[in-house]
Amino acid sequence: MARRAVMSLLPQWSSRVFSVEQDGTSPCYFAVGRGAPPRESAPPRLFASVPPGCGRCYSLLVCAADRIRGARYHAELRDKLTGALPPECRVSPMSSFLTNASDSLVKGYFLNDHTESPVASERLLRDLTRRDPVLVCSYSRRADGQVWTQHLWSNSEGEAMETPQEEYYVADCDGPGQHPSTLGIINSDVFYSFEEACEVMRQCGDIIPEAKSVMELLPSRVEARxxxxxxxxxxxxxxxxxxxxxxxxxxxxxxxxxxxxxxxxxSPLRSLFDREPPLIRRAFYALGNYxxxxxxxxxxxxxxxxxxxxxxxxxxxxxxxxxxxxxxxxxxxxxxxxxxxxxxxxxxxxxxxxxxxxxxxxxxxxxxxxxxxxxxxxxxxxxxxxxxxxxxxxxxxxxxxxxxxxxxxxxxxxxxxxxxxxxxxx
CATH class of the missing domain: 3.40.50.300 (P-loop containing nucleotide triphosphate hydrolases)
Incomplete structure (x- = not known):
């Protein structure tokens, strides 16, 4: 299922926009394309701090078909990365999306590895691609020093996503008219109907036993009065x-x-659901209103x-x-x-x-x-x-x-x- 979720992103890969959030400021945006970059394309600002001849960058996008498990995995992934990577590796939130397409937002993390050798980082990332619902890309500088390229890594079944000849160049791009997170707010961060919030809690039943206790407290249905x-x-x-x-x-x-x-x-369940990722936590509080x-x-x-x-x-x-x-x-x-x-x-x-x-x-x-x-x-x-x-x-x-x-x-x-x-x- 994870492989299908990964593969579903690829047909429009060159149309996607990528955003990386650093230091709590507005995101840095970049796009990718095949072949030689246009003459007028600017080198990506995101990679400006990477010293020549030292350091590499990576992105990880969580591609779980099950959004409940995907939300929990995304929340756990940062701890996994910061706990296992060398201290010289900087981890930043990132996302990928199709402009103005509300169901297209995919979240993940961007790694800026300033170590002299990326062996430790790449060992961990290759392990993730084998067993976790994550799409990993690496970024490297071409010989001219100005152009950066993106390479998609192998998926969990060991088949190459793209051949080296089909690498993508990376270029700065303008951000969308709205912050990318707004593409994923509706019925993920904020719920607008009883049924949408109830469905999230229902899907949590197999992995969070307390979700069943919440379901027992809900009205059988919500109707206009x-x-x-x-x-x-x-x-x-x-x-x-x-x-x-x-x-x-x-x-x-x-x-x-x-x-x-x-x-x-x-009240007895609040502390537990406060520790869950936003999708589950927000559904819990939405149902409290009903x-x-x-x-x-x-x-x-x-x-x-x-x-x-x-x-x-x-x-x-x-x-x-x-x-x-x-x-x-x-x-x-x-x-x-x-x-x-x-x-x-x-x-x-x-x-x-x-x-x-x-x-x-x-x-x-x-x-x-x-x-x-x-x-x-x-x-x-x-x-x-x-x-x-x-x-x-x-x-x-x-x-x-x-x-x-x-x-x-x-x-x-x-x-x-x-x-x-x-x-x-x-």
Whole structure:
């Protein structure tokens, strides 16, 4: 199956674009072609740091036919590479894709080997091609010193992918109109239907026993329902912005039911699924929203409902994690990645609490709670925080109302109450 997945890439190989992310900046892009490179083609910037006569480069693309196993293998591959390769080998995330083709994204890693001899690296890579779902390419400099070439390695059955006479030249190319990761966000990083997320969890059953426990908690099906009698208000925001204090106060002042997403029934499983790759982790959190939605429909026929986080958080964190580099790399306002799932109940009002980052850090230190990997990222990576906040703002259906959470808890409560009266007439 891995061999078929590898072979499926080859017919359009010269049409594919390759991207490599180094130092958290925007990706470097290159393309490949047969024969002599065009006179106007620029030498690839990606290879500029490789000293003449020393060092080689390699790429590995994960080509598993089973996307669940492929996602787990991709997550494990970096540890395998960094643990086995010499310290002089630099490992960077990379991908390959067809421009504007949403199902074409293939992820992997790029190796820049600055050792005097590539023997150790090539031994490991040849071992990978024999038993793992990975396509390996090597890159070398031609005698003129300006042109780099790409060679596809043998597959797991030992048959040559390409003969040496059919080597590819490598050249810089312009990037696509959008960051390449956006080609793989829909129903991989962000889920837009119950069935799509449910199918991922169902496929995990054979390799993650706890996935069956999640399936047992799900509604048998999700269907459109009439709007409840009482409003549903979602409070969003990063950790330590005051969501818990606000939601508890709103529960008391409105006589509302307070719910949380992910729901309490998933809490024992969160730490396990937080260690899984994005595809599986995001499906888990998406399904938490649908479990919460079932409870919303029951409670909102009797009282107003307050939800501590909902789909906005699930989507904003996923988008900010998937898209590397600056905020400008995020999909543009109006992109389909910001659309609300058609089968998920839309709340009456969504409020996002914002807070100065230094004040938020101070509050976090005072709490002393164990933080998720994403919360740790928020702590030391201002860029990631900015992307999360911008993704919040761009999600539509419904859009968010932003409230400054730096004043006292009573002042924040009064400001949110005014929004609720204006929007929900409570």
């Amino acid at each position: 009439s709007r409840p009698d009482f409003p549903v208000i979602v409070i969003e925001g990063l950790d330590a912005t005051g969501k818990t204090t606000l939601t508890e106060s709103l529960k008391d002042t409105l006589g509302a039911t307070l719910l949380r997403s992910p729901p309490q029934c998933l 479990i919460t939605m079932e409870k919303v429909h029951q409670e909102a026929m009797k009282t107003p409902v307050i939800i501590d986080r909902f789909w906005h958080s699930t989507a904003a964190y996923a988008i900010a994690t998937a898209v590397s580099g600056p905020v400008s790399n995020l999909p543009a306002q109006g992109s389909e990645v910001y659309r609300w799932p058609s089968d998920l109940f839309q709340p009456s009002l969504v409020v996002v609490l914002t807070l100065d980052p230094e004040e938020r850090k101070r509050r976090l230190r005072g709490r002393g709670l164990e933080k998720t990997e994403e919360e740790q990222e928020l702590d030391h990576n201002q860029l990631f925080r900015l992307k999360v906040e911008e993704a919040y703002r761009r999600i539509s259906g419904p859009a968010c109302a932003t409230v400054d959470a730096s004043p006292s808890a009573d002042q924040v409560l009064r400001q949110v109450q005014l929004l609720i009266r204006g929007k929900c007439h409570l």
